[in-house]
Amino acid sequence: xxxxxxxxxxxxxxxxxxxxxxxxxxxxxxxxxxxxxxxxxxxxxxxxxxxxxxxxxxxxxxxxxxxxxxxxxxxxxxxxxxxxxxxxxxxxxxxxxxxxxxxxxxxxxxxxxxxxxxxxxxxxxxxxxxxxxxxxxxxxxxxxxxxxxxxxxxxxxxxxxxxxxxxxxxxxxxxxxxxxxxxxxxxxxxxxxxxxxxxxxxxxxxxxxxxxxxxxxxxx
Amino acid sequence: xxxxxxxxxxxxxxxxxxxxxxxxxxxxxxxxxxxxxxxxxxxxxxxxxxxxxxxxxxxxxxxxxxxxxxxxxxxxxxxxxxxxxxxxxxxxxxxxxxxxxxxxxxxxxxxxxxxxxxxxxxxxxxxxxxxxxxxxxxxxxxxxxxxxxxxxxxxxxxxxxxxxxxxxxxxxxxxxxxxxxxxxxxxxxxxxxxxxxxxxxxxxxxxxxxxxxxxxxxxxxxxxxxxxxxxxxxxxxxxxxxxxxxxxxxxxxxxxxxxxxxxxxxxxxxxxxxxxxxxxxxxxxxxxxxxxxxxxxxxxxxxxxxxxxxxxxxxxxxxxxxxxxxxxxxxxxxxxxxxxxxxxxxxxxxxxxxxxxxxxxxxxxxxxxxxxxxxxxxxxxxxxxxxxxxxxxxxxxxxxxxxxxxxxxxx
Numbered sequence: 001x002x003x004x005x006x007x008x009x010x011x012x013x014x015x016x017x018x019x020x021x022x023x024x025x026x027x028x029x030x031x032x033x034x035x036x037x038x039x040x041x042x043x044x045x046x047x048x049x050x051x052x053x054x055x056x057x058x059x060x061x062x063x064x065x066x067x068x069x070x071x072x073x074x075x076x077x078x079x080x081x082x083x084x085x086x087x088x089x090x091x092x093x094x095x096x097x098x099x100x101x102x103x104x105x106x107x108x109x110x111x112x113x114x115x116x117x118x119x120x121x122x123x124x125x126x127x128x129x130x131x132x133x134x135x136x137x138x139x140x141x142x143x144x145x146x147x148x149x150x151x152x153x154x155x156x157x158x159x160x161x162x163x164x165x166x167x168x169x170x171x172x173x174x175x176x177x178x179x180x181x182x183x184x185x186x187x188x189x190x191x192x193x194x195x196x197x198x199x200x201x202x203x204x205x206x207x208x209x210x211x212x213x214x215x216x217x218x219x220x
Numbered sequence: 221x222x223x224x225x226x227x228x229x230x231x232x233x234x235x236x237x238x239x240x241x242x243x244x245x246x247x248x249x250x251x252x253x254x255x256x257x258x259x260x261x262x263x264x265x266x267x268x269x270x271x272x273x274x275x276x277x278x279x280x281x282x283x284x285x286x287x288x289x290x291x292x293x294x295x296x297x298x299x300x301x302x303x304x305x306x307x308x309x310x311x312x313x314x315x316x317x318x319x320x321x322x323x324x325x326x327x328x329x330x331x332x333x334x335x336x337x338x339x340x341x342x343x344x345x346x347x348x349x350x351x352x353x354x355x356x357x358x359x360x361x362x363x364x365x366x367x368x369x370x371x372x373x374x375x376x377x378x379x380x381x382x383x384x385x386x387x388x389x390x391x392x393x394x395x396x397x398x399x400x401x402x403x404x405x406x407x408x409x410x411x412x413x414x415x416x417x418x419x420x421x422x423x424x425x426x427x428x429x430x431x432x433x434x435x436x437x438x439x440x441x442x443x444x445x446x447x448x449x450x451x452x453x454x455x456x457x458x459x460x461x462x463x464x465x466x467x468x469x470x471x472x473x474x475x476x477x478x479x480x481x482x483x484x485x486x487x488x489x490x491x492x493x494x495x496x497x498x499x500x501x502x503x504x505x506x507x508x509x510x511x512x513x514x515x516x517x518x519x520x521x522x523x524x525x526x527x528x529x530x531x532x533x534x535x536x537x538x539x540x541x542x543x544x545x546x547x548x549x550x551x552x553x554x555x556x557x558x559x560x561x562x563x564x565x566x567x568x569x570x571x572x573x574x575x576x577x578x579x580x581x582x583x584x585x586x587x588x589x590x591x592x593x594x595x596x597x598x599x600x601x602x603x604x605x606x607x608x609x610x611x612x613x614x615x616x617x618x619x620x621x622x623x624x625x626x627x628x629x630x631x
Contacts, residue, residue: 121326124291124399125340125389126316139330216330218373 012187027170038099046107063100075166091163099152106148110141150207171195240267240429246297257283259453268427274440275450284454289318319390319398323405327374334370340393358388380411401433493564497594531591533558
């Protein structure tokens with residue numbers, strides 16, 4: 001690769017950066033929506049099962065299995081499902097499925113790691129089950145839960161690119177749209193890939209701020 | 221109770237001998253275990269007293285305590301609190317009326333000290349002002365400056381400070397009853413001793429009914445108004461005052477559990493103020509050698525204690541020192557420093573400890589302004605041990621009104 005290739009890429013960016021930003025926003029949006037849904041479901045499943053052995057193992061096994069399905073296969077399967085079809089809805093469902101394991105796992109680990117003496121003293125002071133969960137256990141487990149959400153986010157940023165395979169939005173579009181062998185193919189793939197990486201870094205910076213803002217001072 | 225002093229006086233007058241908690245045939249079987257953890261326990265806990273549950277590990281003492289606030293639900297039996305059967309009431313409501321301190325303290329690490337202490341008042345729906353005032357009051361009660369500690373987090377406190385906050389938190393809604401499960405167990409021995417003393421002083425004012433679990437018989441003797449020594453399945457081996465248990469263990473199990481040195485342990489129950497002090501020849505600082513020689517000749521002691529103008533002990537001076545002080549040297553330079561000084565509230569066991577290392581085998585007793593009062597020697601201690609034993613034996617023989625006697629003993 002020589003200077004010719006590099007200047008060609010710069011020229012490419014000059015012409016298409018508006019499109020790329022548009023795609024990055026779509027990409028970020030679909031990831032945020034999926035992570036949000038996965039967090040609601042994942043934390044819910046974790047809270048519901050962390051104290052019981054069998055259901056906990058079942059939930060971890062099922063969400064673990066989701067993660068082993070090859071993404072192309074899952075996307076292809078989902079477009080067969082009525083109401084989903086080609087496009088964003090199928091992509092969101094797939095991303096939620098992939099995002100569950102790290103979130104459920106960390107919710108369970110975080111809740112189980114809370115010092116039993118702290119929970120017992122809360123109980124001994126007359127805090128009911130719900131109050132203990134909301135005011136004591138979840139805040140104390142939060143750093144671990146949030147780490148799970150962060151891992152899920154990074155995972156989904158990568159997988160979301162493949163969503164373009166079934167007409168999903170985002171930075172996968174230039175990657176899958178590139179016609180192999182054409183002059184612009186390298187530029188297309190490179191811009192999509194770099195976009196995904198830049199997006200991942202930006203998300204991680206956001207998480208640094210979220211950690212700072214939402215983790216109580218006493219346990220930082 | 222706005223004025224604790226007032227509350228204490230009126231309280232102790234009318235509450236003497238009242239039963240605060242009654243456990244009736246209480247039993248706990250854990251699923252899958254053939255032997256019950258607690259088997260048919262019946263006991264009465266008098267109002268305003270510290271009752272210690274003590275026994276070897278696995279005897280069911282903690283299970284017993286946790287059944288009182290129903291952290292562990294009893295399998296059968298009844299818990300009666302202040303005349304009310306609480307075996308079936310809402311457990312959360314019940315727990316808000318009972319202070320609870322566990323060994324690990326269990327402060328909420330993500331909350332400030334003020335928020336920790338405010339836990340129960342908030343559950344009870346107190347107003348912000350009332351809660352905030354109560355937090356300050358409690359922090360002061362456990363000798364922590366509210367301005368300095370309110371906004372701190374548990375991890376910023378020492379072990380002893382956390383323990384104090386734990387006690388303050390348990391007392392936040394002024395419960396009549398407190399349950400304490402080895403509350404001083406995880407603290408270094410020196411801090412533990414100080415916290416125990418502080419807690420006993422506090423209890424003199426607040427007069428809570430306290431159930432206190434420990435496996436340490438020395439702690440039981442120090443802290444308890446009454447001690448229940450438990451064997452397996454919470455069977456009561458003996459339930460009595462520390463004095464009586466030490467003098468008259470009910471059986472071999474109790475005697476073994478107390479261990480050797482029961483007499484030595486008994487010494488931690490009496491204080492210097494309870495014994496008769498002996499005299500010792502004393503003189504003022506600046507006295508002439510002749511005067512001291514005269515004092516020595518007129519006494520069977522081999523040294524004179526020199527006091528300063530405020531009658532504070534300075535030095536021991538004996539005949540040998542006097543001879544060396546001739547040749548114009550003043551008395552100020554001779555003699556041995558007066559060590560082994562104790563105050564009237566020191567226990568006899570502490571006093572004995574001082575005495576063993578001291579010159580002339582005596583401990584010097586001073587009042588709160590450090591002025592000389594008298595001395596305690598080994599004979600005093602010996603006599604005290606014997607008279608305690610005599611008194612207890614006599615009481616056990618000819619005693620028809622045991623309950624009225626408890627108050628005299630309980631100091």
